Amino acid sequence: MASDLKILFAVSELAGIVKTGGLADVAGALGPWMKKLGHDVRVIMPAYRQALETLTTDVVCSGEVHINPHCSTSYRMGFAIRQGEFEGVPVYLIEHNHYFDRSGLYTHEGEGFGDNTERFAFFCRAALQACQILNFQPDIIHGHDWQSALLPYYLKTHEAGNAFYSGTRTVLTIHNGAYQQHTDSALLDVLGIDRHWYNPDFFEDHGHINLLKGGIAFADKITTVSPRYAEELQTDLGSHGLAHIIGRRKQDFSGILNGCDYQEWNPETDDLLPANYSLKDLSGKQACKQALQERLQLPVAADKPLYGLVSRLAEQKGFSYLIPALWQFLQDDVQVVLQGSGDKGTAAELQHLANTFPNKCRFVEAYDNSLAHLIEAGSDFFLMPSLFEPCGLNQMYSMKYGTLPIVRAVGGLVDSVIGYEPSNTSHNHHATGFMFGPADQGALYQCLQQAKVVYHDRGTMSSMIASAMLASFTWEQSALDYLGVYRSALI
Structure with missing residues (x-):
């Protein structure tokens, strides 16, 4: 042939x-x-x-x-x-x-x-x-x-x-x-x-x-x-x-x-970011976090874990259990940034959430590519709690940007993310994100809390960021x- x-x-x-x-x-x-x-x-x-x-x-x-x-x-x-x-x-x-x-x-x-x-x-x-x-x-x-x-x-x-x-x-x-x-x-x-x-x-x-x-x-x-x-x-x-x-x-x-299109999604060369960065020098990532907080008028706080989301507002993306989990999670000392468009009912619920927690949460009802890039770079964690996900690309973008994805164990998310395991220290040196199973509020909330604990464990966090940024999907x-x-x- x-x-x-x-x-x-x-x-x-x-x-x-x-x-x-x-x-x-x-x-x-x-x-x-x-x-x-x-x-x-x-x-x-x-x-x-x-x-x-x-x-x-x-x-x-x-x-x-x-x-x-x-x-x-x-x-x-x-x-x-x-x-x-x-x-x-x-x-x-x-x-x-x-x-x-x-x-x-x-x-x-x-x-x-x-x-x-x-x-x-x-x-x-x-x-x-x-x-x-x-x-x-x-x-x-x-x-x-x-x-x-x-x-x-x-x-x-x-x-x-x-x-x-x-x-x-x-x-x-x-x-x-x-x-x-x-x-x-x-x-x-x-x-x-x-x-x-x-x-x-x-x-x-x-x-x-x-x-x-x-x-x-x-x-x-x-x-x-x-x-x-x-x-x-x-x-x-x-x-x-x-x-x-x-x-x-x-x-x-x-x-x-x-x-993954690494020509567009690469923190070392991304011209939509206020500062570029690499695994060898992550200082630019902190600058992106500050820029994201300033752009969306959140308190500038380097030590607060910031959770980002860029998504279509559709049932498939898991909002039925994400929104209740966020109502619970935002009682903690965290920040959440959400961008999406689609279902108007979901948008109204997210706006209500943001209005209730004005110093912790922002919702932007739109798709703004420059903001999407900044959310990927400026967040510490990226939310993808999908009900189902044939492949998904944002988890790949997130890993390249040193932003650890929080995903449900379905579809391409399983094939691309190595989930953190609390009781397996040696495994976690290779972990690239966090994963939960059941499609419910409790399982997601527990996963959000798990990520927050790791955020304050700088050794584990740094190791996971390195593994995530080294992952490659060509x-x-x-x-x-x-x-x-x-x-x-x-x-």
Whole structure:
């Protein structure tokens, strides 16, 4: 087999162009790494309004998608293909104003677009047409989440007799199994899903079409973003209802831990910080702590443990037990800084908490990248008490910044954090954070207290900070692991 592969990343977002979550980080990092490793990699994504404002592109050709190819109501929809470049990787944008010229990627004012299923079905079909128009014959089409989940189905059914794709295989990565895109079965014809495949082993899910489920059934290989989350997705409790379909595909399913972008997240070079620092000289970290306290008008106190959080305000992130634990914990001599946006009810609860403890707690309802960097650098501990966490990146950022993560023992948090053990002194020289198990207030509160005790044990604290800052999660290793999956799909 040739060492160089032709790889198409079919994504709904790409860090550096448009981003709402971790999917964009993976797509933005893996493409350039595959190129560095000698492969011909291209990216294809929708031409959102924001993407066109960010990336310089030119229209290179056009095509059309055949809707309802097997029905009397069949019609065609045209699209343009725009081409640009991101970190040396060609990026193709599928331009169709009706579907993609909108203010948001998936939502407007917090509500999902009612035609999201049709939008991304159109994108999947157009991506396959675009490859032929551009004469790019991929060995691997790597789709991501439900937005690309129809690609494996279309390739194996609609393109079954197409010699152009005879050597093409598909990989589907699940970034968050909770998002599956259930839709009305009345759309079967619009989506081009033959009724033969509308059954519980493929697309049918309690009377609805489930796009992610169908993608899992048809993809040649399926991955997710950490080994532990791969295990959880095979259990009834942790699978978001996907255990049956993933169990059927167990031999083709694996977990690959995401990497970390150390070009952006590195305290030695981070230009968003008031002072840079390294493991050899941590004085800049204390300067960042003071700057964070001053920026948010908290009392400047070098000796008080400061706990930070940067998060989406969503049920997944564990706020149902974090907020009660903080009400209890803020009775102590500590400081807590919280930044996030999302659920308005959660935001109101956090603001009430901050108002009640004005000298100890601050809440910023927003996502401010410069503040996020300062929280990572200026905090002593970072809160990630997730109900579930497929991979997580903030715990990796925190460790690099010498900020010890406090995490629940789930998903990628288990795969990346070595938890402190009070009774195991030798183990704790290698510990990089704190970990608790049960998803409840008591377990989290105990973990917060444990971290506070260690904070005042300077020897243990210094040892853990050193271990955390030396931990490394590179995209190069992730890329090599994905290449292994690609090659196994082509055998």
